[in-house]
Amino acid sequence: MNVSRRRLLSASAGLATAAVLTACGSNTGGVSTGSKSSSTSGGSGKIVQWYHEYGEKGVQEAVNRYAKDYKDASVTVKWNPGTDYMKLLGTTLLSGSGVPDVFESEYGATLDMIQKGQVVNLTDTIGDAKSTFSQPVLDRMTLDGKIYAIPQVVDMQLLYYRKSVLEKAKLSAPTTFEQLVEAAKAVKTNDMGGFFAGNDGGVGVLGNLLIWASGFDQLNDDHTDVAFMEQPFFDAVSAYRDFHQSGALLTAASKDWFDPAPFVNGETAMQWGGLWSLRDIAKKWQDDFGVIAFPAIGASGKQAVPFGAYGSCVAAKGTSNDVEAARKFAKWLWVDQTDKQVDFANSFGTHIPSQPDLTEKCSQINSGPGKDAAKMVDKYGKAPSLFWTSKISDAYSAALTNVVKKGEDPKSAFAGVQSTAKAELKRVNK
Amino acid sequence: MSSSTLSKPPPRSFWQRVRGRQGRNLWFALFVAPFLIGLLIFVCIPIIWSAYLSFFDARATLSPTTFVGFANYQNLLTDPLFRKSMLVFIVFAVFIVPLTYVCSLALALALNNVGTLRAFFRSSFFIPTACSYVVAAMVWRLSFFNGARFGLVNSLLRKVGGSNIDWLSGVGYWYWIALVSLRLWLQVGYYMILLIAGLNRIPTDTYEAAAIDGAGRWATLRHVTLPQLRAVSAAVLMLLLIGAFQAFDEFYNLLSSSGTYPPYARPPLVHLYLISVGGADQDLGMGGAGTVIVTGIIVLFGLAQNWLVTGQERREKKAITPTAQDRREEVSHG
Numbered sequence: 001m002n003v004s005r006r007r008l009l010s011a012s013a014g015l016a017t018a019a020v021l022t023a024c025g026s027n028t029g030g031v032s033t034g035s036k037s038s039s040t041s042g043g044s045g046k047i048v049q050w051y052h053e054y055g056e057k058g059v060q061e062a063v064n065r066y067a068k069d070y071k072d073a074s075v076t077v078k079w080n081p082g083t084d085y086m087k088l089l090g091t092t093l094l095s096g097s098g099v100p101d102v103f104e105s106e107y108g109a110t111l112d113m114i115q116k117g118q119v120v121n122l123t124d125t126i127g128d129a130k131s132t133f134s135q136p137v138l139d140r141m142t143l144d145g146k147i148y149a150i151p152q153v154v155d156m157q158l159l160y161y162r163k164s165v166l167e168k169a170k171l172s173a174p175t176t177f178e179q180l181v182e183a184a185k186a187v188k189t190n191d192m193g194g195f196f197a198g199n200d201g202g203v204g205v206l207g208n209l210l211i212w213a214s215g216f217d218q219l220n221d222d223h224t225d226v227a228f229m230e231q232p233f234f235d236a237v238s239a240y241r242d243f244h245q246s247g248a249l250l251t252a253a254s255k256d257w258f259d260p261a262p263f264v265n266g267e268t269a270m271q272w273g274g275l276w277s278l279r280d281i282a283k284k285w286q287d288d289f290g291v292i293a294f295p296a297i298g299a300s301g302k303q304a305v306p307f308g309a310y311g312s313c314v315a316a317k318g319t320s321n322d323v324e325a326a327r328k329f330a331k332w333l334w335v336d337q338t339d340k341q342v343d344f345a346n347s348f349g350t351h352i353p354s355q356p357d358l359t360e361k362c363s364q365i366n367s368g369p370g371k372d373a374a375k376m377v378d379k380y381g382k383a384p385s386l387f388w389t390s391k392i393s394d395a396y397s398a399a400l401t402n403v404v405k406k407g408e409d410p411k412s413a414f415a416g417v418q419s420t421a422k423a424e425l426k427r428v429n430k
Numbered sequence: 431m432s433s434s435t436l437s438k439p440p441p442r443s444f445w446q447r448v449r450g451r452q453g454r455n456l457w458f459a460l461f462v463a464p465f466l467i468g469l470l471i472f473v474c475i476p477i478i479w480s481a482y483l484s485f486f487d488a489r490a491t492l493s494p495t496t497f498v499g500f501a502n503y504q505n506l507l508t509d510p511l512f513r514k515s516m517l518v519f520i521v522f523a524v525f526i527v528p529l530t531y532v533c534s535l536a537l538a539l540a541l542n543n544v545g546t547l548r549a550f551f552r553s554s555f556f557i558p559t560a561c562s563y564v565v566a567a568m569v570w571r572l573s574f575f576n577g578a579r580f581g582l583v584n585s586l587l588r589k590v591g592g593s594n595i596d597w598l599s600g601v602g603y604w605y606w607i608a609l610v611s612l613r614l615w616l617q618v619g620y621y622m623i624l625l626i627a628g629l630n631r632i633p634t635d636t637y638e639a640a641a642i643d644g645a646g647r648w649a650t651l652r653h654v655t656l657p658q659l660r661a662v663s664a665a666v667l668m669l670l671l672i673g674a675f676q677a678f679d680e681f682y683n684l685l686s687s688s689g690t691y692p693p694y695a696r697p698p699l700v701h702l703y704l705i706s707v708g709g710a711d712q713d714l715g716m717g718g719a720g721t722v723i724v725t726g727i728i729v730l731f732g733l734a735q736n737w738l739v740t741g742q743e744r745r746e747k748k749a750i751t752p753t754a755q756d757r758r759e760e761v762s763h764g
Binding site for chain 1: 578579594692
């Protein structure tokens with residue numbers, strides 16, 4: 001499991017819901033300085049493409065192979081090892097030096113990239129193929145009707161539970177938060193926790209979920225204010241605080257939430273994790289596990305799963321200075337080459353292709369828990385708003401921590417988030 | 431030979447004066463220039479540019495155009511998280527500065543009196559200084575202070591009948607133990623070496639004189655060693671304070687989780703990092719304003735400490751220097 005990458009994903013979207021992006025297996029730790037694909041005879045142009053370091057073995061070779069197959073230009077793939085891909089990308093775009101022509105970015109381009117004109121509008125590039133993509137995923141990469149990234153592959157988070165453990169306690173899979181708390185308390189033993197969502201007590205990864213599961217959105221429709229300052233949300237946060245203090249929530253395990261180890265090792269009966277862990281979990285527990293969405297909280301609550309996707313962007317001022325050639329390559333790889341997209345989604349970990357029609361071709365998600373998980377994205381899928389900036393996210397995360405761990409009153413704690421968000425949204429809406 | 435017969439040296443031209451005798455000035459410039467240029471490019475210009483950015487709306491740009499005056503400063507000073515980060519620094523400094531100083535001094539005094547294996551012990555205590563803060567933080571986080579039942583400290587607690595403690599979860603204040611012990615382990619050897627160097631400069635005859643006067647160990651420490659170490663101690667305390675201000679690595683690597691950083695135990699640099707480059711926003715204007723504020727506070731602390739130390743020296747000098755009144759009295763008695 002590529003730990004650092006998971007952290008990075010979380011950082012960019014603020015809370016860990018961002019970590020539902022393209023999957024990772026174990027980080028092999030192989031440090032590469034990037035590799036150049038062979039020039040092809042077909043094209044005279046040169047394109048530089050960037051990827052972050054994927055944890056699963058074989059991804060680097062695969063993306064090099066894809067680039068080599070492109071005949072209209074010579075594509076150089078730069079594989080960026082380490083944990084700070086998005087920071088590296090941000091500073092490179094900022095400096096304007098060595099900017100890749102095509103690059104992947106979490107959830108597509110950030111608001112700053114779009115507002116600073118660092119990426120180009122790809123609406124015409126996708127063209128009629130727009131309808132073949134998962135709508136919620138594409139929406140997340142769209143601003144004012146313009147698409148700024150082509151989704152590569154979809155990742156998601158979900159709740160894993162041990163069937164036999166719950167059956168032994170005569171309980172079924174929880175669909176409400178109350179049931180989750182009841183189940184966690186019932187199955188907890190000295191050696192096994194009831195529910196695990198991270199060594200921070202879950203406040204990082206479940207932050208946005210508390211908004212969505214209590215029936216609200218992060219921001220209002222015109223992005224001028226937060227949309228959750230209501231009593232049911234405060235009640236949801238209070239309920240989570242009580243759960244945190246109950247002892248049924250495991251707050252320390254061998255690895256963090258994004259790693260299947262705690263669930264695989266039997267440290268917890270239920271764990272919030274990522275679809276990327278499905279293969280490891282199935283290997284260990286065979287049929288003795290199931291997957292569900294995060295349960296609804298309160299009367300107006302709804303079940304929710306966060307999803308995310310890396311999007312392929314085209315730089316406005318890339319190294320090759322040939323935007324058209326870069327557009328053409330991005331379209332070729334992420335729109336036209338469906339066999340490569342199936343390979344990318346299915347061969348190295350468990351992911352969902354960004355074009356739903358390809359799901360049937362992905363063996364890991366066309367049956368069993370994988371299929372259940374893929375269905376959840378359409379049914380309960382949520383992604384952080386493009387306008388949910390780092391500053392808002394940080395303020396929200398801080399307030400949630402203060403409520404859950406320091407016992408602050410939710411109403412006053414989140415009032416500060418609201419004022420921060422209003423000021424921030426006023427600025428970004430200019 | 432009389433001085434009148436000496437011939438005056440010929441007047442030197444401007445370039446000769448610039449070159450200096452035997453071209454010394456040129457050699458000086460040649461050797462100093464690479465470092466000076468490096469300092470200018472990598473330290474001075476970024477500091478000036480950072481201060482310049484602090485007056486602009488500089489998000490995701492190094493060449494901003496929107497002048498905002500002191501708005502970034504105002505936003506930062508009204509930001510509860512930034513204000514709290516200053517409080518965290520004070521708490522951290524209150525713990526770490528005196529504790530590190532006392533431990534370093536105790537070790538330095540102990541090793542100064544060790545007859546055998548002195549070099550071995552010095553090296554042993556100094557070795558952690560060579561360890562990366564990030565690596566050490568990972569060891570502390572994943573091994574010693576892991577909140578799981580198999581964490582090293584928790585295993586020991588369970589052995590003696592205690593229960594698990596979530597050291598880094600933010601429940602209670604246990605994380606301070608991890609933070610302070612980590613920095614102590616990393617730094618105490620370095621400051622011990624500085625203090626040993628200071629101890630070695632104290633003349634032995636001073637101790638002999640004290641012994642003849644019948645001074646015991648404690649009196650010698652209080653009236654000979656500590657006053658003679660004042661200059662080194664002032665430097666050590668200053669460095670420790672600046673180090674406390676610059677705390678980042680161990681905090682970030684011990685407490686960050688899933689890319690988020692909790693609001694508690696957030697020192698100023700971590701907060702500024704999250705604002706300027708840690709998130710996707712890249713608010714360099716706000717980051718620049720924070721840097722200026724933190725730098726200003728460090729300078730103020732430095733000046734205050736310097737004033738306190740020199741003030742003490744002034745008072746002592748005044749105490750031993752005879753005043754005009756004393757001299758008049760001496761004369762009248764004489």
